[in-house]
Amino acid sequence: MPRILRVAIVEQHTLVRRGLMSLLSASPRIRVATSVAGPGDLAGALAAATPAEPAGAAPQLDVVVLGLSARSDEAHDTVVEEARGLGRVLVVADFTDGRPVAAALRAGAHGCVGRMSAEDELLGAVDTVARGGIHVDPALAGHLHAELRQPWAADPPALARREIETLRWLAAGLTHRQIARRMALTEATVSTYVKRIRNKLGVGNKAELTRKAFELGLLPGPEEQRPAADPSPGGVRKPAAA
Numbered sequence: 001m002p003r004i005l006r007v008a009i010v011e012q013h014t015l016v017r018r019g020l021m022s023l024l025s026a027s028p029r030i031r032v033a034t035s036v037a038g039p040g041d042l043a044g045a046l047a048a049a050t051p052a053e054p055a056g057a058a059p060q061l062d063v064v065v066l067g068l069s070a071r072s073d074e075a076h077d078t079v080v081e082e083a084r085g086l087g088r089v090l091v092v093a094d095f096t097d098g099r100p101v102a103a104a105l106r107a108g109a110h111g112c113v114g115r116m117s118a119e120d121e122l123l124g125a126v127d128t129v130a131r132g133g134i135h136v137d138p139a140l141a142g143h144l145h146a147e148l149r150q151p152w153a154a155d156p157p158a159l160a161r162r163e164i165e166t167l168r169w170l171a172a173g174l175t176h177r178q179i180a181r182r183m184a185l186t187e188a189t190v191s192t193y194v195k196r197i198r199n200k201l202g203v204g205n206k207a208e209l210t211r212k213a214f215e216l217g218l219l220p221g222p223e224e225q226r227p228a229a230d231p232s233p234g235g236v237r238k239p240a241a242a
Contacts (some may be wrong), residue, residue, distance in 0.1 A: 100147055
């Protein structure tokens with residue numbers, strides 16, 4: 001008898017998430033363990049729905065079906081890394097909007113499927129990824145081939161939106177715990193963001209990190225005043241004039 005695959009769904013749009021859940025739940029070979037809006041919600045939801053496993057047990061999930069919104073400006077490495085710790089990641093996205101297929105695979109995803117793909121294509125992709133294979137939707141083959149023919153960029157990787165937001169809160173003087181509360185994340189996730197920012201910018205302590213951010217134009221220059229106590233994610237607000 002075929003093994004039942006344990007799958008989680010991560011998709012921010014409610015209607016799309018419900019559609020994925022309906023499709024996957026209808027398969028006799030798939031059991032949907034949980035369905036959440038974002039990668040940061042996955043671990044908690046899974047822990048609540050799953051009894052404690054003994055040490056050395058198999059991974060909790062076979063596949064994480066990860067939806068990437070066409071309007072999302074999160075980098076692939078950020079969202080895929082958040083999800084892949086609990087299972088192999090299958091990305092479902094509208095790659096026709098210019099979203100790179102190769103970037104998702106380099107970030108650690110085991111498969112990519114377009115949002116307009118047939119139901120059988122998605123179910124087949126889940127099965128392939130669960131068995132440890134790599135699946136690329138045939139409709140995306142042309143996109144992937146074009147990307148692989150392009151010269152590899154030597155520029156350092158850009159910071160994702162959430163990483164920039166974290167960096168700005170750090171520059172405002174907030175602790176990891178305070179940042180976690182403001183961004184509705186765990187302290188562990190914030191620490192992961194900070195570590196990733198330091199690795200990307202090639203810096204060590206907070207002073208070096210902030211100085212590097214100034215040089216890259218991610219924060220106001222030293223001649224400008226520090227941000228207000230509650231800078232917005234989209235930019236650093238200057239204090240009102242006295």
